[in-house]
Amino acid sequence: MAPLTIATWNINSVRLRIGLVERFLAEQAPDVLCLQEIKTIEDAFPRNALIEAGYPHLAIAGQKGYHGVAIASKRPFTRIEKDDWCEMGDARHLRVAFEDGLLLDNFYIPAGGDVPDPMVNPKFDHKLRFLREMVAWGEARRTRETRAIVVGDFNVAPLEHDVWSHKKLLDVVSHTPVETELLAEVQAAHDWVDAVRHFVPETEKLYSWWSYRAADWSAADKGRRLDHIWVTPALKDGLVATRTLREARGWPQPSDHAPVILELDAG
């Protein structure tokens, strides 16, 4: 069986950047594209562009102006589910199943605001509660879901070399110890394998996001690895390759995130 290719990309408005999505699909042709921050209600999602690009199977969880996730696929789904996390009603999650039983979860974890203190910043509190719910979710299903993939914008850069300066970012939301430790708990709860770090040594800097607020994002290169692809241990032997499409951050009117791509033999 040909390798399955799955991409994840925080697009920061799918309506504004549908042209970039089309370019990405034409150039990379993944089987499945998971989007975050589509920033639109489902009725205004640019379905036709994706159908015409060869992705007729669409799962969309949208809301007006904020958040929102979608999965566009060449292969049909047998199931589409949306979980409500933290009882907030936010569109931050989608789960699809494929015909061979493979499960795919797409997450947009809360960014968490600026102040890394849950007592004074409700957005950071929400982020921590979201991560704790993910721990419980992983523990509850780890024994029955053996062929599963989880992707998305996790808004956490877990490892020292997932940020441009470990020391300087220890107090910056996305890399604080409470977040990185919680994300490690999420990962351990389901024995998730970090597919990207399976290929790129932990000692090597790797980012998927660069702030808009830099005069020259590429020269400064003050990035963070916020976007992730994890697989269950049963899929580990099928991992073929991953890549982070840094060049897409330099496309005209780009998202601040680059796409992350996984190829695997999903057996």
Next chain:
DNA sequence: ATGGTAGTCGCACTA
């Protein structure tokens, strides 16, 4: 310690 950019919605909020 600050401010820098971007998108959506509408003159504020989120990232």
